[in-house]
Amino acid sequence: MSDVTLSTTNGIKVVDFRPFVDGTNKQAVADAILNSFKDTGFVYLINHPVPKEKIEEMFVLSKKFFDLSMEKKQLAPHPPSGTHHRGYSAPGVEKISQHIYDMDELAKNRIKAPDVKESFECGREEDENMPNIWLPDGILPGFKETCLDFFWLLYEAELTIWGAMALGFKLPEDYFKAYHTKPDNQLRLLHYPSVTAEDLAKETITRIGAHSDFGSMTLLMQDDVGGLEIENPQKPGTFTPAPYVEGAIMVNAGDFLARWSNDTIRSTIHRVRAPSGKFVEGMIPDRYSIPYFSSADFDTVVDCIPGTWSEENPKKYEPISAKDYVMQRLAASY
Ligand SMILES: O=C(O)CCC(=O)C(=O)O
Ligand SMILES: [Fe+2]
Numbered sequence: 113m114s115d116v117t118l119s120t121t122n123g124i125k126v127v128d129f130r131p132f133v134d135g136t137n138k139q140a141v142a143d144a145i146l147n148s149f150k151d152t153g154f155v156y157l158i159n160h161p162v163p164k165e166k167i168e169e170m171f172v173l174s175k176k177f178f179d180l181s182m183e184k185k186q187l188a189p190h191p192p193s194g195t196h197h198r199g200y201s202a203p204g205v206e207k208i209s210q211h212i213y214d215m216d217e218l219a220k221n222r223i224k225a226p227d228v229k230e231s232f233e234c235g236r237e238e239d240e241n242m243p244n245i246w247l248p249d250g251i252l253p254g255f256k257e258t259c260l261d262f263f264w265l266l267y268e269a270e271l272t273i274w275g276a277m278a279l280g281f282k283l284p285e286d287y288f289k290a291y292h293t294k295p296d297n298q299l300r301l302l303h304y305p306s307v308t309a310e311d312l313a314k315e316t317i318t319r320i321g322a323h324s325d326f327g328s329m330t331l332l333m334q335d336d337v338g339g340l341e342i343e344n345p346q347k348p349g350t351f352t353p354a355p356y357v358e359g360a361i362m363v364n365a366g367d368f369l370a371r372w373s374n375d376t377i378r379s380t381i382h383r384v385r386a387p388s389g390k391f392v393e394g395m396i397p398d399r400y401s402i403p404y405f406s407s408a409d410f411d412t413v414v415d416c417i418p419g420t421w422s423e424e425n426p427k428k429y430e431p432i433s434a435k436d437y438v439m440q441r442l443a444a445s446y
């Protein structure tokens with residue numbers, strides 16, 4: 113049987129997902145993904161189930177959205193609280209933090225070097241805890257429909273990937289699906305405006321500071337500008353670029369999944385810096401990316417995944433509710 117790991121890009125495996133989808137070699141794909149999650153916390157998937165045209169269409173709408181005037185974008189404003197994570201956030205408003213929960217410390221962190229990115233977040237329409245915040249009708253026709261269509265398409269893709277994860281853990285294929293039924297996921301459109309290379313190099317501003325994701329899994333689509341870097345698990349504090357790979361969705365594990373897996377899976381720190389070799393007259397070009405954050409249903413409580421603990425290697429964590437975990441992390445980002 114053919115090897116499903118096609119290549120390695122800066123230490124991150126590029127896995128062919130097709131043998132899982134067509135059923136010709138499910139276990140090999142499952143093992144490759146889980147092993148990557150254990151080694152680096154990241155994997156590139158090619159031949160995944162999300163059509164290329166749908167991804168392109170979402171990038172086109174995302175660019176059109178960010179091209180609107182500030183006044184128009186502010187007609188779908190993100191509420192002041194981080195726990196209602198919907199709508200538009202202007203550059204510098206959100207500052208990713210890594211385990212800082214004290215309000216004064218958070219404010220200092222934000223002033224020190226703002227994250228110069230703007231974003232739009234949405235979830236499923238029916239979510240009563242976090243209602244979506246859309247632009248008024250007529251401002252950007254098709255935007256809402258494209259976002260929602262893409263949200264559900266990625267949910268389908270995510271469920272297929274969870275099927276592979278379950279087989280990786282030698283569990284029934286639908287094991288994780290029961291925890292991701294609502295889904296309490298979030299689609300995020302990101303735009304990093306063009307900035308000077310000097311500002312980024314001096315770190316008076318950042319694109320997105322070093323952080324790990326909070327939820328269970330992130331599916332990331334990025335343009336070919338580059339700049340995403342992931343921490344080398346063998347050498348903490350050093351980062352390697354995770355460049356655009358044609359046709360790939362990058363998938364990474366979040367903190368919640370690391371905890372759920374009794375720390376057998378890594379949730380790896382990553383950041384966005386200046387890409388190498390892309391300076392035009394001292395300016396770093398705009399970057400667009402689209403992360404899709406999968407979270408376990410907020411009303412579920414998870415205990416360590418079967419097979420990740422034993423008498424010799426006991427559970428490190430108490431059961432936790434997905435809502436309690438994610439809300440604490442979201443509150444600290446604003
Ligand atoms: O822009 C990117 O590629 C990274 C985005 C990211 O890490 C995040 O939103 O959590
Ligand atoms: Fe992230």
